[in-house]
Amino acid sequence: MVLEGYLNHPPQGPGQEGELYPVARFGVDRPLLLLGTDGFIGQAAAKRELESSWAAMLSDGCTRRRQIDRAAHWVFTDYASLAPQLQAAGLMTAEARRALVGAVEPAVSVPRVRHHVRSFFARHLAR
Incomplete structure (x- = not known):
């Protein structure tokens, strides 16, 4: 589970992109939930990462992406x-x-974040 985290290493310098983590380059072999907000400051960079790796991550059907609207990163x-x-x-x-948690x-x-986390764990860990 990734709560609005990056899928790449930090860039080496300004204007550069960091190398994608293996999970973003090759996909996953187990369930993964990417839970984010629409107010994430690093959204532009995360979107680039996601677009470049989304096909690999979705190819196995293990990855789910969910978003909390009107929220910012610290809502987690x-x-x-x-x-x-x-x-x-x-x-x-x-x-x-608003800058900290959104509107x-x-x-x-709080219930929405709990719902997504509980649902993910109930579906994939309760076997």
Whole structure:
């Protein structure tokens, strides 16, 4: 399972692309869930990685890609529920919250992340 991670090594220099990890180059031989958000800062780079490797990753039917909408990267952590509370207390601006976890409410994002993770594990580990 990849929670909005990169599928390549860091680039050696500015303007370069990093070498793809083997999983992105050759596909997988077991189930893989790629769970991301529509607000991921590295989305452009991740999209390039995914487009260049998607055919190999999907060829075996083991890979699934899901997305949490109106969310940002840190929605996969406790910040999903903490950031709105900090904003409500005046300790964080709305802009900072959106940058951190997105505009999605924790009542939506937390169950959605849990659903995707549980479903993946239930389907592939409960054998």
